[in-house]
Amino acid sequence: MAVRALVFDVFGTLVDWRSSIARAFAAAGIGGDPSELADDWRGRYAPALEESNRGQRPAGTLDDLHGATLDELLLARGLPPVDAATKAQLVRGWHELDPWPDVREGLELLRRDRVTATLSNGHVALLVDLARHGDLRFDAILSAELAGAYKPARRVYLRAAELLAVQPAKLMLVAAHPFDLAGARGAGLGTAFVDRPLEHGEGSPARSDPEADVSVASLLELAAKLSG
Amino acid sequence: MAVRALVFDVFGTLVDWRSSIARAFAAAGIGGDPSELADDWRGRYAPALEESNRGQRPAGTLDDLHGATLDELLLARGLPPVDAATKAQLVRGWHELDPWPDVREGLELLRRDRVTATLSNGHVALLVDLARHGDLRFDAILSAELAGAYKPARRVYLRAAELLAVQPAKLMLVAAHPFDLAGARGAGLGTAFVDRPLEHGEGSPARSDPEADVSVASLLELAAKLSG
Numbered sequence: 060m061a062v063r064a065l066v067f068d069v070f071g072t073l074v075d076w077r078s079s080i081a082r083a084f085a086a087a088g089i090g091g092d093p094s095e096l097a098d099d100w101r102g103r104y105a106p107a108l109e110e111s112n113r114g115q116r117p118a119g120t121l122d123d124l125h126g127a128t129l130d131e132l133l134l135a136r137g138l139p140p141v142d143a144a145t146k147a148q149l150v151r152g153w154h155e156l157d158p159w160p161d162v163r164e165g166l167e168l169l170r171r172d173r174v175t176a177t178l179s180n181g182h183v184a185l186l187v188d189l190a191r192h193g194d195l196r197f198d199a200i201l202s203a204e205l206a207g208a209y210k211p212a213r214r215v216y217l218r219a220a221e222l223l224a225v226q227p228a229k230l231m232l233v234a235a236h237p238f239d240l241a242g243a244r245g246a247g248l249g250t251a252f253v254d255r256p257l258e259h260g261e262g263s264p265a266r267s268d269p270e271a272d273v274s275v276a277s278l279l280e281l282a283a284k285l286s287g
Numbered sequence: 288m289a290v291r292a293l294v295f296d297v298f299g300t301l302v303d304w305r306s307s308i309a310r311a312f313a314a315a316g317i318g319g320d321p322s323e324l325a326d327d328w329r330g331r332y333a334p335a336l337e338e339s340n341r342g343q344r345p346a347g348t349l350d351d352l353h354g355a356t357l358d359e360l361l362l363a364r365g366l367p368p369v370d371a372a373t374k375a376q377l378v379r380g381w382h383e384l385d386p387w388p389d390v391r392e393g394l395e396l397l398r399r400d401r402v403t404a405t406l407s408n409g410h411v412a413l414l415v416d417l418a419r420h421g422d423l424r425f426d427a428i429l430s431a432e433l434a435g436a437y438k439p440a441r442r443v444y445l446r447a448a449e450l451l452a453v454q455p456a457k458l459m460l461v462a463a464h465p466f467d468l469a470g471a472r473g474a475g476l477g478t479a480f481v482d483r484p485l486e487h488g489e490g491s492p493a494r495s496d497p498e499a500d501v502s503v504a505s506l507l508e509l510a511a512k513l514s515g
Contacts, residue, residue, distance in 0.1 A: 120452070174415055184452035187402055187426045198415045199428045204450070222432070224348070224412035 062249060062285060063225045065169055066178035066201060068210075068234035071258045073177075074156035074189060076101060083152030087145050090138055094260060099136070103128040108180060108209040120182040120204070125150045153181070154188035158195060159255065165278020166195055172286065176201045178219050178232065180209045199223070211242025220248070233281065237268045244270065251281055290477060290513060292453045293397055294406035294429060296438075296462035299486045302384035302417060304329060311380030315373050318366055322488060327364070331356040336408060336437040348410040348432070353378045381409070382416035386423060387483065393506020394423055400514065404429045406447050406460065408437045427451070439470025448476070461509065465496045472498065479509055 070076050080100060081093035089096060107128050110116040116124070129149060133140055141149070169175055176199040177186050186200045199222070203209045206218035220227045227247035234240050235255040243250050252271035256263055268274065275281045298304050308328060309321035317324060335356050338344040344352070357377060361368055369377070397403055404427040405414050414428045427450070431437045434446035448455045455475035462468050463483040471478050480499035484491055496502065503509045 122452075174419070176415075182452070183427060183450040187404075187451065191402070191426060196424065198419060199411060200426070205433060222411040223415065224350075224410070
Protein backbone atom coordinates (compact mmCIF):
# COMPACT_ATOMS: atom_id res chain seq x y z
CA MET A 60 0.00 0.00 0.00
CA ALA A 61 1.12 3.57 -0.69
CA VAL A 62 0.79 5.28 2.69
CA ARG A 63 0.07 8.98 2.30
CA ALA A 64 -0.76 9.74 5.91
CA LEU A 65 -0.35 8.17 9.32
CA VAL A 66 -2.66 8.52 12.31
CA PHE A 67 -1.46 7.49 15.73
CA ASP A 68 -3.24 6.09 18.71
CA VAL A 69 -1.86 7.92 21.74
CA PHE A 70 -2.48 6.33 25.17
CA GLY A 71 -0.14 3.35 25.42
CA THR A 72 1.03 3.66 21.82
CA LEU A 73 2.89 6.98 22.07
CA VAL A 74 2.80 7.75 25.78
CA ASP A 75 3.40 5.68 28.90
CA TRP A 76 0.22 6.40 30.85
CA ARG A 77 0.97 3.86 33.59
CA SER A 78 4.18 5.37 35.01
CA SER A 79 2.85 8.90 34.72
CA ILE A 80 -0.51 8.18 36.37
CA ALA A 81 1.15 6.13 39.10
CA ARG A 82 3.30 9.19 39.87
CA ALA A 83 0.17 11.33 39.99
CA PHE A 84 -1.48 8.95 42.49
CA ALA A 85 1.66 8.90 44.63
CA ALA A 86 1.84 12.71 44.54
CA ALA A 87 -1.82 12.95 45.55
CA GLY A 88 -1.26 10.66 48.55
CA ILE A 89 -4.04 8.21 47.64
CA GLY A 90 -3.83 4.97 49.65
CA GLY A 91 -2.65 1.79 47.92
CA ASP A 92 -0.03 0.82 45.34
CA PRO A 93 0.15 3.66 42.78
CA SER A 94 0.76 1.37 39.80
CA GLU A 95 -2.17 -0.83 40.81
CA LEU A 96 -4.36 2.27 41.09
CA ALA A 97 -3.21 3.37 37.65
CA ASP A 98 -4.06 -0.06 36.22
CA ASP A 99 -7.45 0.00 37.91
CA TRP A 100 -8.26 3.48 36.56
CA ARG A 101 -7.18 2.54 33.06
CA GLY A 102 -9.12 -0.72 33.29
CA ARG A 103 -12.32 1.28 33.70
CA TYR A 104 -11.63 3.21 30.51
CA ALA A 105 -12.63 0.86 27.69
CA PRO A 106 -15.91 -0.25 29.32
CA ALA A 107 -16.81 3.40 29.98
CA LEU A 108 -16.12 4.33 26.33
CA GLU A 109 -18.31 1.44 25.19
CA GLU A 110 -21.09 2.65 27.47
CA SER A 111 -20.70 6.12 25.99
CA ASN A 112 -20.85 4.75 22.42
CA ARG A 113 -24.06 2.93 23.39
CA GLY A 114 -25.51 6.13 24.86
CA GLN A 115 -25.38 4.74 28.40
CA ARG A 116 -23.08 7.48 29.70
CA PRO A 117 -23.60 11.21 29.34
CA ALA A 118 -21.63 12.84 26.53
CA GLY A 119 -18.62 14.86 27.60
CA THR A 120 -14.89 15.09 27.21
CA LEU A 121 -12.44 12.47 28.39
CA ASP A 122 -11.86 14.70 31.44
CA ASP A 123 -15.47 14.19 32.46
CA LEU A 124 -15.17 10.47 31.88
CA HIS A 125 -11.90 10.22 33.85
CA GLY A 126 -13.51 12.14 36.70
CA ALA A 127 -16.44 9.72 36.80
CA THR A 128 -14.28 6.58 36.63
CA LEU A 129 -12.01 7.97 39.38
CA ASP A 130 -15.05 8.31 41.64
CA GLU A 131 -16.07 4.75 40.76
CA LEU A 132 -12.56 3.45 41.49
CA LEU A 133 -12.41 5.09 44.92
CA LEU A 134 -15.86 3.80 45.81
CA ALA A 135 -15.06 0.25 44.64
CA ARG A 136 -11.88 0.23 46.74
CA GLY A 137 -13.54 1.66 49.82
CA LEU A 138 -11.33 4.74 49.64
CA PRO A 139 -12.68 8.12 50.73
CA PRO A 140 -13.69 10.58 47.99
CA VAL A 141 -11.00 13.13 47.12
CA ASP A 142 -11.49 16.88 47.23
CA ALA A 143 -12.14 18.81 44.03
CA ALA A 144 -8.58 20.09 43.71
CA THR A 145 -7.07 16.61 44.06
CA LYS A 146 -9.57 15.20 41.60
CA ALA A 147 -8.76 17.93 39.08
CA GLN A 148 -5.04 17.30 39.56
CA LEU A 149 -5.43 13.56 38.95
CA VAL A 150 -7.66 14.07 35.90
CA ARG A 151 -5.11 16.61 34.67
CA GLY A 152 -2.49 13.85 34.96
CA TRP A 153 -3.85 12.38 31.71
CA HIS A 154 -2.74 15.61 29.97
CA GLU A 155 0.86 15.18 31.12
CA LEU A 156 1.92 11.68 30.16
CA ASP A 157 5.51 11.06 29.13
CA PRO A 158 6.18 9.69 25.65
CA TRP A 159 7.99 6.39 25.11
CA PRO A 160 11.68 7.04 24.33
CA ASP A 161 11.46 6.50 20.55
CA VAL A 162 8.43 8.68 19.94
CA ARG A 163 9.71 12.23 19.52
CA GLU A 164 12.40 11.28 17.03
CA GLY A 165 10.19 8.71 15.35
CA LEU A 166 7.45 11.23 14.68
CA GLU A 167 9.97 13.67 13.19
CA LEU A 168 11.25 10.99 10.81
CA LEU A 169 7.78 9.83 9.84
CA ARG A 170 6.48 13.29 9.01
CA ARG A 171 9.24 13.97 6.50
CA ASP A 172 7.42 12.14 3.72
CA ARG A 173 3.92 11.77 5.09
CA VAL A 174 1.22 13.68 6.88
CA THR A 175 1.00 12.69 10.55
CA ALA A 176 -1.83 13.18 13.03
CA THR A 177 -3.06 11.86 16.32
CA LEU A 178 -6.22 9.76 16.31
CA SER A 179 -7.10 9.23 19.92
CA ASN A 180 -10.18 8.89 22.06
CA GLY A 181 -8.74 11.80 24.02
CA HIS A 182 -10.33 15.15 23.22
CA VAL A 183 -8.50 17.78 21.19
CA ALA A 184 -7.53 19.97 24.18
CA LEU A 185 -6.06 16.98 26.02
CA LEU A 186 -4.07 15.91 22.96
CA VAL A 187 -2.74 19.45 22.53
CA ASP A 188 -1.50 19.34 26.12
CA LEU A 189 0.09 15.90 25.64
CA ALA A 190 1.87 17.01 22.47
CA ARG A 191 3.16 20.13 24.20
CA HIS A 192 4.20 18.17 27.29
CA GLY A 193 6.23 15.69 25.26
CA ASP A 194 7.34 18.19 22.58
CA LEU A 195 5.77 15.93 19.98
CA ARG A 196 5.16 17.42 16.55
CA PHE A 197 2.19 16.34 14.48
CA ASP A 198 0.74 17.89 11.34
CA ALA A 199 -2.72 17.79 12.89
CA ILE A 200 -4.48 16.85 16.09
CA LEU A 201 -7.37 14.57 15.23
CA SER A 202 -9.62 13.03 17.82
CA ALA A 203 -12.67 10.88 18.28
CA GLU A 204 -14.21 14.15 19.50
CA LEU A 205 -14.39 15.32 15.88
CA ALA A 206 -16.48 12.28 14.97
CA GLY A 207 -18.79 12.33 17.99
CA ALA A 208 -17.98 8.71 18.89
CA TYR A 209 -15.11 6.75 20.38
CA LYS A 210 -12.84 4.24 18.67
CA PRO A 211 -13.31 1.52 17.56
CA ALA A 212 -16.47 3.06 16.03
CA ARG A 213 -16.00 3.01 12.28
CA ARG A 214 -16.85 6.65 11.77
CA VAL A 215 -13.89 7.82 13.86
CA TYR A 216 -11.45 6.36 11.30
CA LEU A 217 -13.48 7.54 8.31
CA ARG A 218 -13.69 11.06 9.75
CA ALA A 219 -9.89 11.15 9.98
CA ALA A 220 -9.58 10.13 6.32
CA GLU A 221 -12.15 12.76 5.36
CA LEU A 222 -10.43 15.55 7.30
CA LEU A 223 -7.02 14.65 5.86
CA ALA A 224 -8.57 14.28 2.40
CA VAL A 225 -6.97 10.87 1.83
CA GLN A 226 -8.61 7.66 0.75
CA PRO A 227 -8.95 5.29 3.72
CA ALA A 228 -6.72 2.78 1.89
CA LYS A 229 -3.90 5.35 1.86
CA LEU A 230 -4.22 6.13 5.55
CA MET A 231 -2.51 3.93 8.15
CA LEU A 232 -3.34 3.67 11.83
CA VAL A 233 -0.37 3.09 14.12
CA ALA A 234 -1.42 1.49 17.40
CA ALA A 235 -0.38 -0.95 20.10
CA HIS A 236 -3.90 -2.35 20.54
CA PRO A 237 -5.37 -5.04 18.26
CA PHE A 238 -8.98 -3.87 18.91
CA ASP A 239 -8.09 -0.43 17.54
CA LEU A 240 -6.23 -1.85 14.54
CA ALA A 241 -9.20 -4.15 13.81
CA GLY A 242 -11.52 -1.12 13.87
CA ALA A 243 -9.26 0.74 11.44
CA ARG A 244 -9.09 -2.28 9.12
CA GLY A 245 -12.84 -2.52 9.18
CA ALA A 246 -12.99 1.05 7.93
CA GLY A 247 -10.52 0.26 5.12
CA LEU A 248 -7.36 1.76 6.63
CA GLY A 249 -3.93 0.22 6.62
CA THR A 250 -2.55 -0.83 9.99
CA ALA A 251 0.79 -0.81 11.79
CA PHE A 252 1.13 -2.68 15.08
CA VAL A 253 3.73 -1.23 17.40
CA ASP A 254 4.65 -3.41 20.35
CA ARG A 255 4.67 -1.68 23.74
CA PRO A 256 5.58 -4.56 26.05
CA LEU A 257 5.72 -2.31 29.12
CA GLU A 258 2.34 -0.63 28.70
CA HIS A 259 0.97 -2.60 31.66
CA GLY A 260 4.31 -2.79 33.47
CA GLU A 261 6.75 -5.68 33.76
CA GLY A 262 5.13 -8.97 32.82
CA SER A 263 2.49 -7.40 30.56
CA PRO A 264 0.72 -10.04 28.44
CA ALA A 265 2.37 -10.42 25.02
CA ARG A 266 0.43 -8.83 22.15
CA SER A 267 0.61 -9.13 18.40
CA ASP A 268 -1.61 -8.50 15.42
CA PRO A 269 -1.01 -11.02 12.62
CA GLU A 270 -3.35 -9.09 10.32
CA ALA A 271 -1.43 -5.81 10.56
CA ASP A 272 0.31 -4.64 7.39
CA VAL A 273 3.43 -3.89 9.41
CA SER A 274 4.56 -4.91 12.91
CA VAL A 275 7.35 -3.01 14.61
CA ALA A 276 8.97 -2.50 18.00
CA SER A 277 9.30 1.30 17.70
CA LEU A 278 8.45 4.29 15.54
CA LEU A 279 12.07 4.33 14.38
CA GLU A 280 11.61 0.85 12.97
CA LEU A 281 8.35 1.94 11.37
CA ALA A 282 10.09 4.88 9.67
CA ALA A 283 12.77 2.54 8.34
CA LYS A 284 10.21 0.02 7.06
CA LEU A 285 7.99 2.60 5.36
CA SER A 286 10.90 4.29 3.61
CA GLY A 287 12.61 1.02 2.68
CA MET B 288 -7.19 39.96 29.29
CA ALA B 289 -5.26 36.80 30.17
CA VAL B 290 -4.74 35.13 26.81
CA ARG B 291 -4.47 31.36 27.17
CA ALA B 292 -4.66 30.47 23.50
CA LEU B 293 -4.28 32.15 20.13
CA VAL B 294 -6.04 31.24 16.91
CA PHE B 295 -4.79 32.61 13.62
CA ASP B 296 -6.52 33.53 10.45
CA VAL B 297 -4.35 32.19 7.63
CA PHE B 298 -4.98 33.61 4.11
CA GLY B 299 -3.52 37.11 4.09
CA THR B 300 -2.71 37.07 7.81
CA LEU B 301 -0.02 34.37 7.82
CA VAL B 302 0.52 33.67 4.14
CA ASP B 303 0.90 35.87 1.07
CA TRP B 304 -1.73 34.35 -1.21
CA ARG B 305 -1.36 37.05 -3.89
CA SER B 306 2.27 36.48 -4.90
CA SER B 307 1.91 32.72 -4.70
CA ILE B 308 -1.30 32.53 -6.74
CA ALA B 309 0.06 35.00 -9.31
CA ARG B 310 3.02 32.65 -9.75
CA ALA B 311 0.62 29.74 -10.20
CA PHE B 312 -1.30 31.63 -12.91
CA ALA B 313 1.93 32.55 -14.68
CA ALA B 314 3.11 28.93 -14.51
CA ALA B 315 -0.20 27.74 -15.94
CA GLY B 316 0.07 30.14 -18.89
CA ILE B 317 -3.35 31.73 -18.37
CA GLY B 318 -3.77 34.95 -20.40
CA GLY B 319 -3.71 38.28 -18.57
CA ASP B 320 -1.78 39.88 -15.73
CA PRO B 321 -1.13 37.15 -13.12
CA SER B 322 -1.52 39.48 -10.12
CA GLU B 323 -4.79 40.82 -11.49
CA LEU B 324 -6.03 37.26 -11.98
CA ALA B 325 -5.03 36.44 -8.40
CA ASP B 326 -6.94 39.50 -7.13
CA ASP B 327 -9.95 38.56 -9.19
CA TRP B 328 -9.95 34.97 -7.91
CA ARG B 329 -9.57 36.11 -4.32
CA GLY B 330 -12.28 38.71 -4.82
CA ARG B 331 -14.76 35.95 -5.57
CA TYR B 332 -13.94 34.20 -2.29
CA ALA B 333 -15.87 36.16 0.34
CA PRO B 334 -19.12 36.36 -1.66
CA ALA B 335 -18.90 32.62 -2.36
CA LEU B 336 -18.43 31.84 1.35
CA GLU B 337 -21.43 34.00 2.18
CA GLU B 338 -23.50 32.13 -0.37
CA SER B 339 -22.35 28.87 1.18
CA ASN B 340 -23.28 30.09 4.70
CA ARG B 341 -26.73 30.98 3.32
CA GLY B 342 -27.08 27.54 1.75
CA GLN B 343 -26.92 28.97 -1.78
CA ARG B 344 -23.83 26.98 -2.76
CA PRO B 345 -23.38 23.24 -2.40
CA ALA B 346 -21.37 22.16 0.65
CA GLY B 347 -17.83 21.07 -0.04
CA THR B 348 -14.25 21.85 0.78
CA LEU B 349 -12.47 25.05 -0.15
CA ASP B 350 -10.97 23.12 -3.06
CA ASP B 351 -14.44 22.64 -4.51
CA LEU B 352 -15.22 26.30 -3.96
CA HIS B 353 -11.94 27.44 -5.53
CA GLY B 354 -12.62 25.22 -8.52
CA ALA B 355 -16.07 26.74 -8.99
CA THR B 356 -14.86 30.36 -8.63
CA LEU B 357 -12.01 29.68 -11.07
CA ASP B 358 -14.55 28.56 -13.66
CA GLU B 359 -16.58 31.69 -12.97
CA LEU B 360 -13.49 33.90 -13.31
CA LEU B 361 -12.50 32.42 -16.67
CA LEU B 362 -16.04 32.75 -17.98
CA ALA B 363 -16.37 36.35 -16.79
CA ARG B 364 -13.09 37.28 -18.48
CA GLY B 365 -13.92 35.51 -21.73
CA LEU B 366 -11.00 33.14 -21.23
CA PRO B 367 -11.26 29.55 -22.44
CA PRO B 368 -11.89 26.86 -19.80
CA VAL B 369 -8.72 25.12 -18.59
CA ASP B 370 -8.17 21.38 -18.69
CA ALA B 371 -8.66 19.30 -15.57
CA ALA B 372 -4.94 19.02 -14.81
CA THR B 373 -4.39 22.78 -15.04
CA LYS B 374 -7.44 23.42 -12.90
CA ALA B 375 -6.24 20.97 -10.27
CA GLN B 376 -2.81 22.59 -10.32
CA LEU B 377 -4.25 26.07 -9.79
CA VAL B 378 -6.59 24.92 -7.02
CA ARG B 379 -3.63 23.15 -5.47
CA GLY B 380 -1.82 26.52 -5.49
CA TRP B 381 -3.90 27.51 -2.44
CA HIS B 382 -2.17 24.68 -0.54
CA GLU B 383 1.29 26.08 -1.27
CA LEU B 384 1.24 29.74 -0.25
CA ASP B 385 4.40 31.27 1.17
CA PRO B 386 4.26 32.72 4.69
CA TRP B 387 5.05 36.38 5.40
CA PRO B 388 8.67 36.75 6.59
CA ASP B 389 7.87 37.13 10.32
CA VAL B 390 5.49 34.21 10.60
CA ARG B 391 7.61 31.13 11.23
CA GLU B 392 9.63 32.72 14.01
CA GLY B 393 6.64 34.60 15.39
CA LEU B 394 4.62 31.40 15.76
CA GLU B 395 7.51 29.71 17.58
CA LEU B 396 7.75 32.60 20.04
CA LEU B 397 4.00 32.77 20.58
CA ARG B 398 3.58 29.07 21.31
CA ARG B 399 6.13 29.10 24.14
CA ASP B 400 3.56 30.33 26.65
CA ARG B 401 0.27 29.78 24.88
CA VAL B 402 -1.57 27.24 22.82
CA THR B 403 -1.64 28.18 19.14
CA ALA B 404 -3.92 26.99 16.37
CA THR B 405 -5.07 27.98 12.93
CA LEU B 406 -8.66 29.14 12.54
CA SER B 407 -9.24 29.49 8.84
CA ASN B 408 -12.02 29.02 6.36
CA GLY B 409 -9.63 26.64 4.61
CA HIS B 410 -10.34 22.99 5.29
CA VAL B 411 -8.12 20.90 7.54
CA ALA B 412 -6.26 19.11 4.74
CA LEU B 413 -5.44 22.41 3.02
CA LEU B 414 -4.17 23.93 6.28
CA VAL B 415 -2.00 20.87 6.91
CA ASP B 416 -0.44 21.36 3.49
CA LEU B 417 0.10 25.09 4.10
CA ALA B 418 1.74 24.46 7.46
CA ARG B 419 4.01 21.83 5.96
CA HIS B 420 4.82 24.05 2.96
CA GLY B 421 5.87 26.95 5.20
CA ASP B 422 7.31 24.79 8.00
CA LEU B 423 4.88 26.51 10.38
CA ARG B 424 4.31 24.85 13.74
CA PHE B 425 0.93 25.05 15.44
CA ASP B 426 -0.40 23.12 18.41
CA ALA B 427 -3.55 22.31 16.48
CA ILE B 428 -5.12 22.79 13.08
CA LEU B 429 -8.60 24.19 13.56
CA SER B 430 -10.86 25.12 10.70
CA ALA B 431 -14.30 26.37 9.86
CA GLU B 432 -14.74 22.83 8.52
CA LEU B 433 -15.03 21.59 12.10
CA ALA B 434 -17.97 23.94 12.72
CA GLY B 435 -19.80 23.32 9.45
CA ALA B 436 -19.90 27.04 8.59
CA TYR B 437 -17.52 29.71 7.41
CA LYS B 438 -16.20 32.74 9.34
CA PRO B 439 -17.52 35.18 10.35
CA ALA B 440 -20.31 32.83 11.52
CA ARG B 441 -20.30 32.95 15.30
CA ARG B 442 -20.19 29.23 15.77
CA VAL B 443 -16.81 28.93 14.06
CA TYR B 444 -15.16 30.95 16.85
CA LEU B 445 -17.12 29.21 19.60
CA ARG B 446 -16.22 25.79 18.20
CA ALA B 447 -12.53 26.73 18.42
CA ALA B 448 -12.94 27.74 22.08
CA GLU B 449 -14.79 24.49 22.78
CA LEU B 450 -12.17 22.30 21.10
CA LEU B 451 -9.31 24.05 22.90
CA ALA B 452 -11.31 23.96 26.16
CA VAL B 453 -10.76 27.64 26.85
CA GLN B 454 -13.33 30.29 27.68
CA PRO B 455 -13.93 32.53 24.65
CA ALA B 456 -12.68 35.51 26.68
CA LYS B 457 -9.29 33.79 27.08
CA LEU B 458 -8.97 33.00 23.39
CA MET B 459 -7.63 35.63 20.98
CA LEU B 460 -8.07 35.72 17.22
CA VAL B 461 -5.11 37.12 15.29
CA ALA B 462 -6.17 38.42 11.88
CA ALA B 463 -5.52 41.11 9.27
CA HIS B 464 -9.21 41.51 8.42
CA PRO B 465 -11.60 43.66 10.45
CA PHE B 466 -14.67 41.57 9.41
CA ASP B 467 -13.05 38.49 10.94
CA LEU B 468 -12.01 40.30 14.12
CA ALA B 469 -15.54 41.69 14.45
CA GLY B 470 -16.94 38.17 14.17
CA ALA B 471 -14.57 36.94 16.88
CA ARG B 472 -15.48 39.86 19.15
CA GLY B 473 -19.13 39.10 18.66
CA ALA B 474 -18.46 35.59 19.95
CA GLY B 475 -16.63 36.97 23.00
CA LEU B 476 -13.04 36.39 21.89
CA GLY B 477 -10.15 38.80 22.28
CA THR B 478 -8.73 40.22 19.06
CA ALA B 479 -5.33 41.14 17.67
CA PHE B 480 -5.12 43.09 14.41
CA VAL B 481 -1.97 42.42 12.42
CA ASP B 482 -1.34 44.81 9.57
CA ARG B 483 -0.47 43.20 6.24
CA PRO B 484 -0.11 46.25 3.99
CA LEU B 485 1.01 44.18 1.01
CA GLU B 486 -1.84 41.65 1.06
CA HIS B 487 -3.33 43.22 -2.07
CA GLY B 488 0.02 44.33 -3.49
CA GLU B 489 1.62 47.77 -3.54
CA GLY B 490 -0.91 50.48 -2.84
CA SER B 491 -3.30 48.25 -0.90
CA PRO B 492 -5.93 50.28 0.96
CA ALA B 493 -4.85 51.02 4.55
CA ARG B 494 -6.61 48.94 7.20
CA SER B 495 -6.95 49.21 10.94
CA ASP B 496 -9.26 47.97 13.67
CA PRO B 497 -9.70 50.52 16.47
CA GLU B 498 -11.68 47.98 18.50
CA ALA B 499 -8.93 45.36 18.54
CA ASP B 500 -7.31 44.64 21.93
CA VAL B 501 -3.90 44.78 20.27
CA SER B 502 -2.70 46.13 16.91
CA VAL B 503 0.68 45.07 15.58
CA ALA B 504 2.77 45.07 12.43
CA SER B 505 4.06 41.52 12.81
CA LEU B 506 3.81 38.37 14.92
CA LEU B 507 7.15 39.28 16.48
CA GLU B 508 5.63 42.50 17.76
CA LEU B 509 2.60 40.54 19.00
CA ALA B 510 4.86 38.14 20.93
CA ALA B 511 6.64 41.10 22.53
CA LYS B 512 3.36 42.82 23.45
CA LEU B 513 1.75 39.72 24.94
CA SER B 514 4.77 38.83 27.03
CA GLY B 515 5.44 42.43 28.09
